[in-house]
Amino acid sequence: MHYDAADRTLPHNPLKALVAPRPIGWISAMNRQGAVNLAPYSYFNAVASDPDMVMFSSAGRKDAMTFAEEGGEFVCSLATFGLREAMNATSAPLPRGESEFPFAGLTPAPSRKVRPPRVAEAPAAIECRWVQTVPLSPLNGGRANHFMVIGQVVSIYIDDAFIKDGRVETGAMRPILRGGYFDYFAVSEENRFELKRPPGAGQ
Numbered sequence: 001m002h003y004d005a006a007d008r009t010l011p012h013n014p015l016k017a018l019v020a021p022r023p024i025g026w027i028s029a030m031n032r033q034g035a036v037n038l039a040p041y042s043y044f045n046a047v048a049s050d051p052d053m054v055m056f057s058s059a060g061r062k063d064a065m066t067f068a069e070e071g072g073e074f075v076c077s078l079a080t081f082g083l084r085e086a087m088n089a090t091s092a093p094l095p096r097g098e099s100e101f102p103f104a105g106l107t108p109a110p111s112r113k114v115r116p117p118r119v120a121e122a123p124a125a126i127e128c129r130w131v132q133t134v135p136l137s138p139l140n141g142g143r144a145n146h147f148m149v150i151g152q153v154v155s156i157y158i159d160d161a162f163i164k165d166g167r168v169e170t171g172a173m174r175p176i177l178r179g180g181y182f183d184y185f186a187v188s189e190e191n192r193f194e195l196k197r198p199p200g201a202g203q
Helices: 063-071 081-089
Strands: 025-030 036-041 044-048 053-059 073-078 124-135 146-158 176-178 184-186
Touching: 025 044, 025 053, 025 063, 036 053, 036 063, 053 063, 053 124, 063 073, 063 124, 063 146, 073 146, 081 176
Parallel strands: none
Antiparallel strands: 025 036, 025 073, 044 053, 053 146, 073 124, 124 146, 176 184
């Protein structure tokens, strides 16, 4: 079949099931008054190196986005299989300014170079300084409903238990990823494989 995005020829949009599984950006941010927000975003990824940059995309101007802009910083903690219920709990629509950390039974841990805390229970966290927010305007010139928040990485926390021979053992951390609908996937060492690029393909 051919799915027409304008006519919605399927009852559910297949895009999220096809661009999948997607890493989850578990974003913590702090506003000027010191209020902390923690929320998961499945529109998240690394987008640059030298300097390292990541992005998350917000549907509407939610607290993680506005706090990142106000405070100029945010942290992305790694969501893992063992933390899946807590991660899901942080997506609850709490009143503005109420922290999701105690609501989800999580512990805020001090970051090294930014003010927002990381999730202490997470095996890794990426500390970022806000670079810019890009409105994702539709082709028809209508109002943007989604916003891409870009941050430059200034520090990374990794639990030493998951570093071997100078390399991070991603599969051992068991990160979870988002699929379509209500589906999630878990990474493990069993489904890891390695491919070397052919000669002349760069690094």
